[in-house]
Amino acid sequence: MQNISQKTIDQYLEGLELNEAQKKKIILAITYVVYQRNQKVVKVETESDELKRTQFLRSIEEYDQIIQQEIEKVLTGETIHPYDF
Numbered sequence: 001m002q003n004i005s006q007k008t009i010d011q012y013l014e015g016l017e018l019n020e021a022q023k024k025k026i027i028l029a030i031t032y033v034v035y036q037r038n039q040k041v042v043k044v045e046t047e048s049d050e051l052k053r054t055q056f057l058r059s060i061e062e063y064d065q066i067i068q069q070e071i072e073k074v075l076t077g078e079t080i081h082p083y084d085f
Contacts, residue, residue, distance in 0.1 A: 004060060006038040012067055022074055029070040029080045037063035 009027060012034065018026070037060055044056040073080050 004041055004044055004057065006041045007034065009034055012071065016071070016075075025074045025080060026071055029074060030067050033063055033067050033070065037067070 009030060012030060013023065013026065040056045040060045040063065044053055044060070047053045047056060070080060
């Protein structure tokens with residue numbers, strides 16, 4: 001099994017040169033998706049069925065892609081749709 005672990009929002013922002021406005025927009029855009037990703041990590045850690053674990057791992061990879069896409073949208077000035085709690 002891959003060594004998969006939960007990630008913080010700060011880990012996604014590492015290495016990016018962001019001003020405060022960009023950082024706030026990115027946080028709004030990715031908070032919920034990061035939460036969902038981390039919930040899948042918890043499921044991988046507790047799941048004994050190998051098929052389900054594989055599905056959760058695939059889902060985590062997809063969440064990572066979505067998070068990167070949302071960050072790119074903010075950096076290129078595209079309109080984002082932040083989650084409203």
